[in-house]
Amino acid sequence: MFVDRVLSGMRPTGALHLGHYHGVLKNWLKLQQEFECFFFVADWHALTTHFDTPDIIEQNTWDMVIDWLAAGVDPSQATLFIQSRVPQHAELHLLLSMITPLGWLERVPTYKDQQEKLSDKDLSTYGFLGYPLLQSADILIYRANRVPVGEDQVPHIEFTREIARRFNHVYGREPGFEQKAEAAIKKLGSKRAKLYREFRTRFLEQGDAGALEAARALLEKAQNLALGDRERLFGFLEGGGKVILTEPQTLLTAASKMPGLDGQKMSKSYNNTVSLRDSDDSVADKIRTMPTDPARVRRTDPGDPAKCPVWQLHQVYSDDQRREWVQQGCRSAGIGCLECKRPVIDSVLAELKPIRERAQRYQEDPTFVKSIIADGCEKARKLAEETMRDVREVMGLNYR
Ligand code: TRP
């Protein structure tokens, strides 16, 4: 069956926090129920900026995997793996680099942005310039068609689509393509073959987008087709060659509404996080000492929730009734700030409790965590190798 395949990666940058949970992880939990999902630790990507701190990569990687599992990412539903344990990613990255114009990489907005933002590091390296291309290899090697990412990563997915198109354009015209496509059409069976030809003609001659859609749907349902034949027929539909690498679609992850403890976006670099494995005491302390509306100097001073980061937390954690209680109580100085924070503290503690308990169990059983990853890596390598066989073949590297 042809199912949507989702792939996403995260750099191992240390303990995950509530911002990750509300932004990325909860989305993954939903996706893993709907699609075939691949989630991986982008450790090579971490090295593009943190090449000088190799000592933290491994620990961060295991911590992150434990955080994923603790948050509910389910290895029986999703494949979890580590990028560097699937060396095919590096091979595809290298091969794609042959057809990647330098200008395309230099134009990716994150390139200059990050160089400026991380100005204490020398990021004028070959590896850092290639960051988006490595990401393309990550995606294309699994023929993933849906990639959940935040806004900042959208240009990387666009770039990946351009690379896939360029690759297919350069290498998709295998010798005898037309004959092979004709042979593949016959394998559809006479009824579907006839439909396919009609749809194709309507699309190619009249630009009928509905016909293109219908033909694609027909191919997706054609379960007896070998992968190679399917790709040929997808390519043939649009008058091109074989589709060797699939263009991915962006699945935009809504920005997390989770504010940091100071009201800015929650982020390690702002030092305003609650991490998934913080102890109850530390969570309670962090929220208790959060700044509030500066106008409320004394308990009797009225305040304005719009000027208070605690109010933003109520928007994540509280129902209408409680929000009303905050609005009223704050504006009339009917409640104190500590009183106002109490239900938020309780909600965060309740949310984190099961996560921390699961994390604890995984932490106590590293062999189990490693076996989950070993299984995932093996599965990933198998799929990656299938793509690499096709890629090597069309690039003239299929030595026999
Ligand atoms: N660049 C991504 C980030 O910083 C991480 C990443 C690496 C990724 N490879 C990927 C995300 C492939 C999606 C798909 O968030």
Ligand code: SF4
């Ligand atoms: Fe903020 Fe609540 Fe204090 Fe108002 S009462 S300032 S919303 S913490």
